[in-house]
Amino acid sequence: MKIKDLDKQWEDGVAKSITFIVTKDCQLACKYCYLVGKNTKERMTWDVAKQAIDYILDHESDMSEESVIWDFIGGEPFLEIDLIDKICDYLKVEMFRRNHHWFNSYRFSFSTNGINYATDKVQHFIKKNHEHLSIGITIDGTKRKHDLNRIWKTAEMEHGIMPKPEEEQGSYDDVVKNIPLWLEQFPGAGTKVTISSADIPYIKESVLHLYSLGIHEVNINCVFEDVWKDGDDKLFEQQLTELADAIIDGGYYTDFACSFFTEQMGKPMDCQNDNQNWCGAGRMLAVDAEGNFYPCTRFAQYSLRSKKAWIIGNVHNGIDKNRLRPFLTLDRCTQSTDECINCEVASGCAWCQGENYDAADTPTVYQRSTAICKMHKARVRANNYYWNKLYRKLEKEGEREAFENRKKQKVLNVKRI
Structure with a gap:
């Protein structure tokens, strides 16, 4: 089955997003990058990646979304193309072997700086997985x-x-x-x-x-x-x-x-009828080189300027649902000021949950940044x-x-x- 045939699975975005932070290294030093802790040392090992995959697939009932997006980021993810290739091969085999409901209802997703795109290893990976790939080059x-x-x-x-x-x-x-x-x-x-x-x-x-x-x-x-x-x-x-x-x-x-x-912006919003959280933090899952789980990559330490990482578990002990709970109750009105709630052009005004946390006066996810x-x-x-x-x-x-x-x-x- 090709991606274009997966209409039902992908419709309305009913997909679990799971991110592997395979490296914190990058060839570039972009001045606006929110990854303030990039370095050459923290790279994911195969052992950590395998433990993360096994935990996730073992807990199928906890992740009931119809489809999954296996996302790979860095730094620059294609610096770790050998590891990524091994991870993706293992995922395909294990989802098939387990008859997992995500088998053939998945994508491998990348946002890359594009520098290594034409290399032999990256091109081999693309040809092997093309029908299930989503790749964006940042220019x-x-x-x-x-x-x-x-x-x-x-x-x-x-x-x-x-x-x-x-x-x-x-x-x-x-x-x-x-x-x-x-x-x-x-x-x-x-x-x-x-x-x-x-x-x-x-x-x-x-x-x-x-x-x-x-x-x-x-x-x-x-x-x-x-x-x-x-x-x-x-x-x-x-x-x-x-x-x-x-x-x-x-x-x-x-x-x-x-x-x-876009036509879907610049209008008043009613908290009673339209009160969703803009960000998917908490419904997503990220894992880093140490095997720690996060509600989103923006809660890993290398993404934070002034707060401590918000770890919700690890590959050894699993997910601590008490650490995850605050994210599951987030909505627009619980974290917005009265000015934001009553703003006449509120629709389409975005926020990042990780930046909310990093910029907040206290270690909370319930204070919306208005920068x-x-x-x-x-x-x-x-x-x-x-x-x-x-x-x-x-x-x-x-x-x-x-x-x-x-x-x-x-x-x-x-x-x-």
């Missing part, structure tokens, strides 16, 4: 934007010595050369773009550049950390408005997408501009009904893959 846009943040790590950085800006080596050229092969193997794949304060001026040109590379799905978001300066929201809105003009005037909206523009508030409101204003302009154009040209039908078909296609 931030134009060379100017990408190289501003996504720079190569140096030996000096290991000792806390940061290079001067003129000495930084960007990674754009090393990544972009692998984009054609990636798109050939995964034509519908999307990339992930991160926005921080320094690169706001390059949003418009970067999205259009990614379109020119043949990337049709650009998933883009602002960092959740408190890095925003006075005036960033105004510049952000200006860039998004200019991007909206370019997408609509250039007709890109027919075949390309940018996640900054992106002004950026969300700026996005809403630009989003309203986008849809108002687009629908005026469609109405004038008599194309609105056809556009609505294409949107419905795209939703159906997404569910099928």
Whole structure:
């Protein structure tokens, strides 16, 4: 059975997400990276990986989701391609041998910096598992934007010595050369773009550049950390408005997408009728090199600036449900301020549970960080501009009904893959 045939299993996202932190090392030292504790020493062993798999598959009744996403992250996951290949082979054999309900209802998922993508070992792995693979390569846009943040790590950085800006080596050229092969193997794949304060001026040109590379799905978001300066929201809105003009005037909206523009945002929310937690922490599961379990990778120590890791168990003793319990009761209203709850443009305002925890006054997951508030409101204003302009154009040209039908078909296609 191919992935495209797994309509029922993947519909509505009914999948358990299980993440292996196979390494905390990476070739890059991206300036906006939330992984503040990356290092070359903490790498998962086969013994730890096998124990984690055996525990998870032994507890099938505790993980009743119809499907599973086996996610691999780092650092850079493809630095550990040999281990990953062994893990995936073992998973396939064990799910079959146990007649596990996840057998043939799974995906192996990767977000990679793309540097090692074309190597023989990675390509062998892709060919062997292609029908069950989801791979996203992170490219931030134009060379100017990408190289501003996504720079190569140096030996000096290991000792806390940061290079001067003129000495930084960007990674754009090393990544972009692998984009054609990636798109050939995964034509519908999307990339992930991160926005921080320094690169706001390059949003418009970067999205259009990614379109020119043949990337049709650009998933883009602002960092959740408190890095925003006075005036960033105004510049952000200006860039998004200019991007909206370019997408609509250039007709890109027919075949390309940018996640900054969506009709499902910028409206009031009612806690009685729409009170879900934005984040999946607690319903997900992550395991690190030491065999510790976490409710999400953002609760591992290398992801935290000021708090202690929130460990919910390990491969030897299993999951401590008391440590997990706070996450199972999280919703929008239990962690939001009155201002957030009553905000007239609340829908679509995202948060990261790990950042909430890290930024909170006390070690709690019930205090929502509001660092992106002004950026969300700026996005809403630009989003309203986008849809108002687009629908005026469609109405004038008599194309609105056809556009609505294409949107419905795209939703159906997404569910099928």
